[in-house]
Amino acid sequence: xxxxxxxxxxxxxxxxxxxxxxxxxxxxxxxxxxxxxxxxxxxxxxxxxxxxxxxxxxxxxxxxxxxxxxxxxxxxxxxxxxxxxxxxxxxxxxxxxxxxxxxxxxxxxxxxxxxxxxxxxxxxxxxxxxxxxxxxxxxxxxxxxxxxxxxxxxxxxxxxxxxxxxxxxxxxxxxxxxxxxxxxxxxxxxxxxxxxxxxxxxxxxxxxxxxxxxxxxxxxxxxxxxxxxxxxxxxxxxxxxxxxxxxxxxxxxxxxxxxxxxxxxxxxxxxxxxxxxxxxxxxxxxxxxxxxxxxxxxxxxxxxxxxxxxxxxxxxxxxxxxxxxxxxxxxxxxxxxxxxxxxxxxxxxxxxxxxxxxxxxxxxxxxxxxxxxxxxxxxxxxxxxxxxxxxxxxxxxxxxxxxxxxxxxxxxxxxxxxxxxxxxxxxxxxxxxxxxxxxxxxxxxxxxxxxxxxxxxxxxxxxxxxxxxxxxxxxxxxxxxxxxxxxxxxxxxxxxxxxxxxxxxxxxxxxxxxxxxxxxxxxxxxxxxxxxxxxxxxxxxxxxxxxxxxxxxxxxxxxxxxxxxxxxxxxxxxx
Numbered sequence: 001x002x003x004x005x006x007x008x009x010x011x012x013x014x015x016x017x018x019x020x021x022x023x024x025x026x027x028x029x030x031x032x033x034x035x036x037x038x039x040x041x042x043x044x045x046x047x048x049x050x051x052x053x054x055x056x057x058x059x060x061x062x063x064x065x066x067x068x069x070x071x072x073x074x075x076x077x078x079x080x081x082x083x084x085x086x087x088x089x090x091x092x093x094x095x096x097x098x099x100x101x102x103x104x105x106x107x108x109x110x111x112x113x114x115x116x117x118x119x120x121x122x123x124x125x126x127x128x129x130x131x132x133x134x135x136x137x138x139x140x141x142x143x144x145x146x147x148x149x150x151x152x153x154x155x156x157x158x159x160x161x162x163x164x165x166x167x168x169x170x171x172x173x174x175x176x177x178x179x180x181x182x183x184x185x186x187x188x189x190x191x192x193x194x195x196x197x198x199x200x201x202x203x204x205x206x207x208x209x210x211x212x213x214x215x216x217x218x219x220x221x222x223x224x225x226x227x228x229x230x231x232x233x234x235x236x237x238x239x240x241x242x243x244x245x246x247x248x249x250x251x252x253x254x255x256x257x258x259x260x261x262x263x264x265x266x267x268x269x270x271x272x273x274x275x276x277x278x279x280x281x282x283x284x285x286x287x288x289x290x291x292x293x294x295x296x297x298x299x300x301x302x303x304x305x306x307x308x309x310x311x312x313x314x315x316x317x318x319x320x321x322x323x324x325x326x327x328x329x330x331x332x333x334x335x336x337x338x339x340x341x342x343x344x345x346x347x348x349x350x351x352x353x354x355x356x357x358x359x360x361x362x363x364x365x366x367x368x369x370x371x372x373x374x375x376x377x378x379x380x381x382x383x384x385x386x387x388x389x390x391x392x393x394x395x396x397x398x399x400x401x402x403x404x405x406x407x408x409x410x411x412x413x414x415x416x417x418x419x420x421x422x423x424x425x426x427x428x429x430x431x432x433x434x435x436x437x438x439x440x441x442x443x444x445x446x447x448x449x450x451x452x453x454x455x456x457x458x459x460x461x462x463x464x465x466x467x468x469x470x471x472x473x474x475x476x477x478x479x480x481x482x483x484x485x486x487x488x489x490x491x492x493x494x495x496x497x498x499x500x501x502x503x504x505x506x507x508x509x510x511x512x513x514x515x516x517x518x519x520x521x522x523x524x525x526x527x528x529x530x531x532x533x534x535x536x537x538x539x540x541x542x543x544x545x546x547x548x549x550x551x552x553x554x555x556x557x558x559x560x561x562x563x564x565x566x567x568x569x570x571x572x573x574x575x
Contacts (some may be wrong), residue, residue, distance in 0.1 A: 003065070003191075004028045004030050004065060005030060005031070005064070005065050005068070005162055005163040005191040006028070006029040006051050006062065006163060006191070006193075007027075007028050007029070007062065007063040008026055008027045008050075008051075008060065008062055008216075009026060009063065010024050010025070010026055010059065010060035010061075011024070011057045011059070011060035011061070011062060012025070012057060012058050012059040012060055013043065013047075013050065013055075013058050015446075015450070015454075016454075017446055017449065017450055021042075021046060022046075022047070022211065022215065023059075023215070024059075025047070025215055025216050027209065027216045027218065029051070029163070029191060030191060031189075031190060031191050032191075032206040032207055033185065033188070033194070033204070033206045033207075034193045034206065034207050034208070034209055035195075035196060035201070035202040035205035035208045035209070035222075035223065036193055036194065036195045036196075036208075036209050036210075036211060037196070037197070037208060037211070037226070037488075038210055038211035038212055038488070039212070039488050039490070039491075040442065040457075040462075040488050040491055041442070041455070041456050041458070041459050042212060042213070043211060044456075045073065045167055045456060047211060048070065048165050048193070051068070051070075051165055052068050052070035053068065054070065064163075065162070066162030066163060067159075067161045067162050067163070068161060068162070068163045068165060069088075069159040069161035069163070069164050069165065070167075071152055071153070071155075071156050071164070071165065071166045071167060071169060072167050073168045073171065073457050073486065074408065074457070079141065081139070081140040081141075082136060082137050082138060082140060083122075083126075083137070083138045083139075083151055084122065086140045086143075086148060086151045086152055086155065087122060087151050087152065087155035087158065088152075088159060089115075089122055089136075089155065089158060090136075092111055092118050093118065093119060093136060094111075095109075095112050096112055096116070096118070118158070119136060121158055122136055122154070122158065123135075123136075125157065125158065129154060129177075131147060131150060131151065134151070142350055143375075144172075144374050144375045144378075144379055144380075145171075145172035145374075145379060145407045145481075145482065146173050146174055146177060146373075146374025146511075147374050148172070149169065149171060149173055149177075150173070150177055150374070153166075153169060153184075157184070161190070162190050163190060163191035163192070164188065164190070164191065164192045164193070165193050166193070166194045166195065166196075167195045168196055168197070168198075168485065169181060169194065169196070169201075170196060170198040170200075170201050171485040172374070172407065172485065172511075173374065173511060174372075174511050175511060175513075176373060177373075177374060178198070178200065178201070178511070182204050185201075185204065186204055197486075197487060197488050197489060197492070199223055199489075202223035202226075203222050203223045203224060204222065205222050206221075206222070207219060207220050207221060207222075208221070208222065208223055208225070208226035210226070210230075244308070247308065248309065251305075251308055252305065252308075255301040255304065255305070258301075337363055337364060338363060338364040338399075338400075339361060339399055340363065340364055340399055340476055340477045340504075341360075341361075341385055341396075341397065341398045341399065341400070341402070341477055342362070342395075342396070342397045342398075342399075343358055343359055343360045343384070343391075343396050344359055344395040345357070345359050345394040345395070346358055346384060346391040346393070346396055347392035348381060348384060348391060348392070349380065349390075349391065350380060351376070351377035352375065352376065352377070354527075354530050355372070355376050355377045355527045355531065355532055356392075358532050359394075360525070362477065362507070363505065364476070364504070365503060365504065365505060366505050366506075366522055366523065367505070367506040367508075367519065367520060367521045367522045367537075368521065368522070368524070368525050369509075369510070369516045369519070369521045369524050369525070369537065369540075370382075370507060370509035370510070370525050370526075370527075371516075371524055371526045371527065372526060372527025372528075377527065378481070378509040379407065382404065382479045382481050382507065383404075384396055385398065385402070385404075385477075385479055385507070386402065386479055388404070388406075398477065400475075400477055400505075401473060401474075401475050401476050401477070402476070402477035402478070403468040403474075403475035403477070403478055405461075405464050405465070405468065405478075405479070405481065406481050407481050407482050407485065409460050409464045411464050411467065411468070412452045412453075412460055412463060412464050412467070413452065414451060414452060414453030415451050415453065416451065417450060417452065418443060418452050418455075418466070418467075419434065419438070419448040419449065421463070422438065422463075422466055422467050425471040425472065426470050426472055427472055428472050429470075434470070435448070437466065437470060438463075441462045441465075441466060442459070442462060442491065443462055443463060443466075447459060456486070458486045458487045458488060458491055460486075461483060461485075461486060461487060461495075462491065465495075465498075469498075469502075474504075475504060476504045476505060477506075478504055478505070478506050480499075480506075480507070480509065480510075482509060482510055482511070483495060483499075483508065492515060496515060496518040496519060497518075499519050500519055500520045506519070506521075507525075508521075513540065516540065522537055523536060523537055524536070524537055524540065
């Protein structure tokens with residue numbers, strides 16, 4: 001019999017404002033590698049925290065057998081945190097140092113356990129993951145989002161836990177790192193639960209468990225099996241909904257005809273009584289009986305209508321919520337050839353020498369996709385453009401209003417509600433219209449009334465986009481760093497539609513090349529071997545770019561070199 005590491009027994013959770021997030025969840029998690037899926041806001045992260053023991057359920061209990069290592073979506077670290085702390089081994093290293101200095105405290109020996117070579121293990125793991133330039137003492141703030149995630153995953157491996165709980169582990173990872181993650185997880189010998197919207201990662205799971213308003217549903221196969229099973233379920237559910245609606249229409253028609261017949265008999269009886277010159281007392285009794293009969297019929301029919309409507313509602317609940325997420329397009333910011341931003345011989349800080357130098361012009365309606373491996377400088381380039389960090393050399397000029405959404409969505413105040421923050425930037429539309437627009441994003445009344453820090457990653461991204469694009473003065477330049485992270489598939493498709501219709505300048509860094517291909521990009525700016533490279537977006541049609549190999553057609557595109565003395569303009573890149 002399979003070993004059960006985690007068991008949910010009638011688990012329910014009620015949010016602080018009183019809304020029930022999920023109820024009566026019962027499920028076992030064993031050594032089978034399991035993918036947990038569900039819409040943004042369905043409660044996946046809350047459930048993961050309950051499974052990890054970080055959060056207590058409102059009702060029910062979670063039974064754990066063995067040790068559980070939980071990797072959250074967003075790792076909160078102190079400003080002076082190190083790589084060792086990010087990997088979760090700083091405490092062990094500190095205890096080792098105290099022991100080497102002469103400590104005999106039992107707490108130090110308990111902290112070390114049998115991990116006396118943990119520093120060597122960390123070094124070897126970093127080297128195997130292509131991070132040999134990092135050390136245990138390296139500041140975590142110097143890492144890119146992808147590098148930080150890889151270090152955190154190394155920490156999960158070094159934990160030697162009985163069960164791993166990974167929340168969106170492929171976020172921020174380049175394609176090479178994603179494939180390495182998949183290979184590593186395939187060789188993990190114990191229990192595993194992965195919360196993800198990454199179809200490539202989910203395809204490698206033994207089973208899929210879905211969290212929805214109906215509870216937890218287990219599907220005994222990988223993501224392809226899940227998709228097929230869901231399609232069949234939806235076909236059956238839609239058929240049942242059609243039958244329920246048809247039965248309701250037929251019954252309502254039958255009840256109407258029955259009521260009309262009874263009313264007709266009542267009227268005929270009254271006329272016959274009057275024509276027969278019956279006594280008033282007899283007519284009154286007859287009228288009373290008829291009215292009682294009519295009242296009984298109305299009550300019966302009302303109960304029947306309620307029963308039929310309930311059946312329709314139950315059938316509708318089985319149909320997946322394919323809510324069409326609607327985003328209002330921002331106004332056209334103006335001329336396509338207007339200069340909106342310029343990097344003039346800029347030297348990017350904390351970036352490898354090969355991709356440190358860049359000069360670039362961005363025009364009014366240019367749409368650029370940033371591609372490259374983790375650590376090449378994509379996020380740093382966006383931060384320099386956004387004015388978040390200063391370049392080591394050169395000049396950065398931004399001539400138009402911009403908006404920058406970083407990976408952490410720092411634009412949102414964690415303690416303020418979404419509605420408050422949207423009202424602060426939009427003084428034109430009334431509260432009712434703002435609420436409507438947020439609802440069209442999938443952010444209902446309870447969600448926009450709580451601190452935005454309590455929302456899921458996907459919900460926070462939608463809120464941040466609303467605050468940017470629905471502002472009184474929308475941006476002419478939109479900078480996005482990995483916007484596809486955290487989003488479920490319907491939301492991702494909606495975001496792609498929005499960005500495809502956005503008329504301003506756009507620079508998007510993403511490892512999801514399928515997502516980038518839907519954005520109507522004009523150019524690709526790729527961190528290649530030895531330099532940044534510009535090419536037409538049509539090169540994406542040649543297939544996915546490799547992070548480790550040369551990009552198709554790279555030799556034919558323009559190399560961005562800040563050191564060049566020429567001032568010729570090629571596309572939007574000055575060389």
